[in-house]
Amino acid sequence: xxxxxxxSKIPLHIQLYKEIKKEIIHNLKVGDKLQSIRKVATIxxxxxxxxxxxxxxxxxxxxxxxYPKSGYFVTDTNYKNFKKDSNIDIEKKEQKDDFLxxxxxxxxxxxxxxLKLWKRIFNKVIDExxxxxxxxxxxxxxxxxxxxxxxxxxxxxxxCNANQIIVCNGFxxxxxxxxxxxxxxxxxxxxxxxxxxxxxxxxxxxNYKIKKIPVGKNGIDLxxxxxxxxxxVYITPSHQFPTGVTIPISNRLKLLDWAEKxxxxxxxxxxxxxxxxxxRPIPALQGLDRVGRVIYVGTFSKSLSPALRISYLVVPKxxxxxxxxxxxxxxxxxTQKTLERFMNEGHWDRHLRKIRxxxxxKYNLMKKCLEExxxxxxxxxxxxxxxxxxxxxxxxxxxxxxxxxxxxxxIKLHYAKExxxxxxxxxxxxxxxxxxxxxxxxxxxxxxIWHECIIE
Amino acid sequence: xxxxxxxSKIPLHIQLYKEIKKEIIHNLKVGDKLQSIRKVATIxxxxxxxxxxxxxxxxxxxxxxxYPKSGYFVTDTNYKNFKKDSNIDIEKKEQKDDFLxxxxxxxxxxxxxxLKLWKRIFNKVIDExxxxxxxxxxxxxxxxxxxxxxxxxxxxxxxCNANQIIVCNGFxxxxxxxxxxxxxxxxxxxxxxxxxxxxxxxxxxxNYKIKKIPVGKNGIDLxxxxxxxxxxVYITPSHQFPTGVTIPISNRLKLLDWAEKxxxxxxxxxxxxxxxxxxRPIPALQGLDRVGRVIYVGTFSKSLSPALRISYLVVPKxxxxxxxxxxxxxxxxxTQKTLERFMNEGHWDRHLRKIRxxxxxKYNLMKKCLEExxxxxxxxxxxxxxxxxxxxxxxxxxxxxxxxxxxxxxIKLHYAKExxxxxxxxxxxxxxxxxxxxxxxxxxxxxxIWHECIIE
DNA sequence: GGGTATTTGTCCGTATGTATG
DNA sequence: TCATACATACGGACAAATACC
Numbered sequence: 001x002x003x004x005x006x007x008s009k010i011p012l013h014i015q016l017y018k019e020i021k022k023e024i025i026h027n028l029k030v031g032d033k034l035q036s037i038r039k040v041a042t043i044x045x046x047x048x049x050x051x052x053x054x055x056x057x058x059x060x061x062x063x064x065x066x067y068p069k070s071g072y073f074v075t076d077t078n079y080k081n082f083k084k085d086s087n088i089d090i091e092k093k094e095q096k097d098d099f100l101x102x103x104x105x106x107x108x109x110x111x112x113x114x115l116k117l118w119k120r121i122f123n124k125v126i127d128e129x130x131x132x133x134x135x136x137x138x139x140x141x142x143x144x145x146x147x148x149x150x151x152x153x154x155x156x157x158x159x160c161n162a163n164q165i166i167v168c169n170g171f172x173x174x175x176x177x178x179x180x181x182x183x184x185x186x187x188x189x190x191x192x193x194x195x196x197x198x199x200x201x202x203x204x205x206x207n208y209k210i211k212k213i214p215v216g217k218n219g220i221d222l223x224x225x226x227x228x229x230x231x232x233v234y235i236t237p238s239h240q241f242p243t244g245v246t247i248p249i250s251n252r253l254k255l256l257d258w259a260e261k262x263x264x265x266x267x268x269x270x271x272x273x274x275x276x277x278x279x280r281p282i283p284a285l286q287g288l289d290r291v292g293r294v295i296y297v298g299t300f301s302k303s304l305s306p307a308l309r310i311s312y313l314v315v316p317k318x319x320x321x322x323x324x325x326x327x328x329x330x331x332x333x334x335t336q337k338t339l340e341r342f343m344n345e346g347h348w349d350r351h352l353r354k355i356r357x358x359x360x361x362k363y364n365l366m367k368k369c370l371e372e373x374x375x376x377x378x379x380x381x382x383x384x385x386x387x388x389x390x391x392x393x394x395x396x397x398x399x400x401x402x403x404x405x406x407x408x409x410x411i412k413l414h415y416a417k418e419x420x421x422x423x424x425x426x427x428x429x430x431x432x433x434x435x436x437x438x439x440x441x442x443x444x445x446x447x448x449i450w451h452e453c454i455i456e
Numbered sequence: 457x458x459x460x461x462x463x464s465k466i467p468l469h470i471q472l473y474k475e476i477k478k479e480i481i482h483n484l485k486v487g488d489k490l491q492s493i494r495k496v497a498t499i500x501x502x503x504x505x506x507x508x509x510x511x512x513x514x515x516x517x518x519x520x521x522x523y524p525k526s527g528y529f530v531t532d533t534n535y536k537n538f539k540k541d542s543n544i545d546i547e548k549k550e551q552k553d554d555f556l557x558x559x560x561x562x563x564x565x566x567x568x569x570x571l572k573l574w575k576r577i578f579n580k581v582i583d584e585x586x587x588x589x590x591x592x593x594x595x596x597x598x599x600x601x602x603x604x605x606x607x608x609x610x611x612x613x614x615x616c617n618a619n620q621i622i623v624c625n626g627f628x629x630x631x632x633x634x635x636x637x638x639x640x641x642x643x644x645x646x647x648x649x650x651x652x653x654x655x656x657x658x659x660x661x662x663n664y665k666i667k668k669i670p671v672g673k674n675g676i677d678l679x680x681x682x683x684x685x686x687x688x689v690y691i692t693p694s695h696q697f698p699t700g701v702t703i704p705i706s707n708r709l710k711l712l713d714w715a716e717k718x719x720x721x722x723x724x725x726x727x728x729x730x731x732x733x734x735x736r737p738i739p740a741l742q743g744l745d746r747v748g749r750v751i752y753v754g755t756f757s758k759s760l761s762p763a764l765r766i767s768y769l770v771v772p773k774x775x776x777x778x779x780x781x782x783x784x785x786x787x788x789x790x791t792q793k794t795l796e797r798f799m800n801e802g803h804w805d806r807h808l809r810k811i812r813x814x815x816x817x818k819y820n821l822m823k824k825c826l827e828e829x830x831x832x833x834x835x836x837x838x839x840x841x842x843x844x845x846x847x848x849x850x851x852x853x854x855x856x857x858x859x860x861x862x863x864x865x866x867i868k869l870h871y872a873k874e875x876x877x878x879x880x881x882x883x884x885x886x887x888x889x890x891x892x893x894x895x896x897x898x899x900x901x902x903x904x905i906w907h908e909c910i911i912e
Numbered sequence: 913g914g915g916t917a918t919t920t921g922t923c924c925g926t927a928t929g930t931a932t933g
Numbered sequence: 934t935c936a937t938a939c940a941t942a943c944g945g946a947c948a949a950a951t952a953c954c
Binding site: 013049050 | 940941942943944945948949950951
Binding site for chain 1: 564571588625661662765816889
């Protein structure tokens with residue numbers, strides 16, 4: 001006896017389908033005959049179509065077989081699987097630690113992702129019924145690569161075409177791919193010091209030897225780079241991480257010279273180019289490269305959403321062939337197509353303009369608040385663009401106490417501790433993750449613990 | 457065959473109306489019966505209403521007559537001369553290097569991806585406004601990992617919990633991650649021969665030494681595996697690729713013994729487990745493992761869509777810590793969340809049941825067609841599950857000619873050429889990518905060239 | 913045991929409700 | 934508000950399998 005509720009919101013054929021499925025799983029044996037469509041329709045006062053459609057769903061899912069003009073019979077494929085009687089020993093989800101304020105520089109403001117828009121575009125994309133059943137271009141969808149190339153040429157002065165773009169799946173994936181390409185020719189990486197730790201770690205994990213090259217006020221020390229004899233260097237020329245310095249044009253040319261003479265390669269990470277708000281943004285180093293020694297690395301994680309998992313490489317043409325072979329597309333096709341359309345319809349440009357304006361406002365506010373609250377006890381170490389203001393104390397200061405107090409107050413601070421040449425210790429007061437209206441409160445909270453650490 | 461463009465701004469019923477009108481004028485005779493509304497709706501994936509409305513317009517304009525409960529028939533008033541040669545703007549389809557028939561085993565039937573459903577669930581997910589602005593769990597979303605664990609436990613007999621699952625971004629990415637983990641402890645991989653070339657290539661690319669171990673009728677040769685002294689082996693125990701053999705329980709236990717004694721690891725690739733249709737599927741090797749020597753590899757590419765880029769690893773607990781650190785989430789959050797919900801609401805189970813049922817049907821049809829068309833000139837090499845029937849000629853046969861003819865007819869054939877022990881050459885007649893109604897035509901076309909290659 | 917009435921799956925046309933933009 | 938597209942629900946027509954006389 002099936003329970004069918006005519007007043008339920010659940011359609012009749014679905015109700016019936018579920019009831020019969022239950023019956024098959026619990027009470028019926030292989031080969032048992034189901035009641036005929038007409039019989040069920042009569043008994044439960046349903047139309048034949050409803051019953052028919054319930055049966056046909058069960059048929060499609062393999063619960064029953066149909067023998068035309070004869071009846072429906074329970075199939076032999078309803079194995080009880082391997083279900084253990086006990087429920088899964090679900091271990092507790094690891095508790096994510098949450099902070100009151102996190103001064104990390106490369107955070108995105110909550111709700112900055114254009115959800116509504118993304119939804120609309122996604123729906124358009126999915127209605128276009130692309131072929132989701134075959135494998136796709138290993139470098140990423142051509143249309144998306146084209147949009148990225150257009151953007152890079154126009155906004156970053158990069159010199160490339162769509163075929164040089166490879167869509168990856170986040171910064172680390174980009175680096176991983178690169179390493180796969182290079183590891184037959186390179187085993188040593190030169191990297192700025194202080195520099196981006198995550199890049200160093202990826203290469204270290206792949207057993208690269210790391211040569212730390214100091215960073216001066218004109219960026220990486222070229223003489224020491226030359227002396228290191230490395231043939232591969234990772235740099236952040238537009239805004240050095242974490243110092244924020246920019247390599248001037250003269251040094252850029254020297255760097256390219258170095259690469260050409262030594263048959264070396266330069267990995268240019270343009271990590272925060274989308275976020276800065278200079279009136280005259282610095283074009284990419286790659287655009288100056290005439291001989292194909294620069295590999296350009298970019299990402300949408302910091303400007304759009306880290307949850308999308310889209311980044312890209314721009315590789316010199318001579319390296320292109322190496323990417324064919326076992327490599328495969330890395331990013332969900334829906335996401336690629338949606339981003340392609342997002343860019344193509346101009347939303348990307350609009351989005352960037354929006355966050356740039358916002359970041360400029362936030363930078364000014366952050367600076368004002370810091371100066372007001374910390375006043376003469378602090379000096380600002382770097383002033384350039386970027387999403388953080390680096391400060392250090394002008395007075396005797398107890399760094400250890402600061403760390404402890406910050407933990408106690410659940411304020412996450414970020415230090416630039418590495419030493420390059422002389423001692424270099426600063427706090428990176430990032431504002432990327434704060435909303436405009438949060439900044440004052442955040443600085444206030446920080447100011448309280450800061451002042452406690454000043455040694456009289 | 458009507459051309460219906462779902463993207464077009466022209467309403468579907470209008471498009472259909474025009475197409476049918478064209479058909480009536482050019483190809484149909486008075487009294488010919490049109491296909492039923494339901495049939496057309498199914499074939500072109502339209503709603504019955506759209507078709508009905510096209511038909512009713514044709515009815516109104518006198519192209520067809522309706523005989524209720526019986527069908528629509530072409531009337532005798534279709535004067536051919538009033539038709540204007542209006543703009544024949546049928547767009548050219550992009551010419552992909554497409555095959556007439558591709559007998560690859562692991563293809564998905566076109567349109568098998570549940571687009572509508574996916575769209576609906578995606579919209580639900582995006583309306584929940586998750587936090588898209590922070591970085592997420594590096595192993596993959598917890599909820600999704602839980603769903604995968606539930607599925608693996610119940611349907612594959614895998615012994616795991618959600619924390620052992622790591623969401624990756626396709627088979628090669630899974631392997632890449634694994635290699636990163638292992639390369640400090642392993643440099644040699646044992647692999648079945650013949651075996652899955654893509655797995656071998658990934659390891660080769662990472663400079664692994666490869667030991668090819670022959671496959672017998674009980675799967676990988678255990679004695680030779682032992683003699684190889686490898687400490688890492690890649691196998692496909694449920695359906696060996698490409699021979700289709702299954703490792704029996706006795707050998708599975710021996711394999712696990714070997715791993716335990718030699719402190720070795722087993723990579724179990726369960727690549728086609730979702731697709732097969734045996735009444736009693738073979739549980740995973742991993743489920744027998746009591747000491748944590750098995751790494752289980754699975755994917756959604758073959759059962760749902762390769763465009764999603766979702767695969768997963770199940771790693772033994774002792775390896776888990778190694779995965780923290782620089783690794784980062786690999787799959788678009790939207791996609792993860794959508795899949796999580798897709799599984800949670802039971803659609804995954806239903807989807808699997810459907811494709812299994814379909815595959816069973818297709819297997820039977822394929823076998824029947826092959827036997828009918830090739831008859832005594834062929835013998836079936838393997839009969840087990842899987843998505844291909846392996847055949848080889850029983851008569852003198854010109855393999856070279858077959859290859860050439862296949863190219864000429866744009867039929868893509870797949871060979872199992874590798875020799876293991878004795879000569880072993882077979883054609884893998886895969887049916888995964890065909891729709892049910894295509895199989896007969898595909899085999900017919902193949903049969904034509906097959907017979908030309910028989911040497912009298 | 914052979915013809916006939918009934919049952920049965922399947923295909924069909926139609927009407928109405930509902931979500932979407 | 935309106936058109937479009939789809940989901941839900943109804944009952945008729947048909948041919949083959951089955952049961953019955």
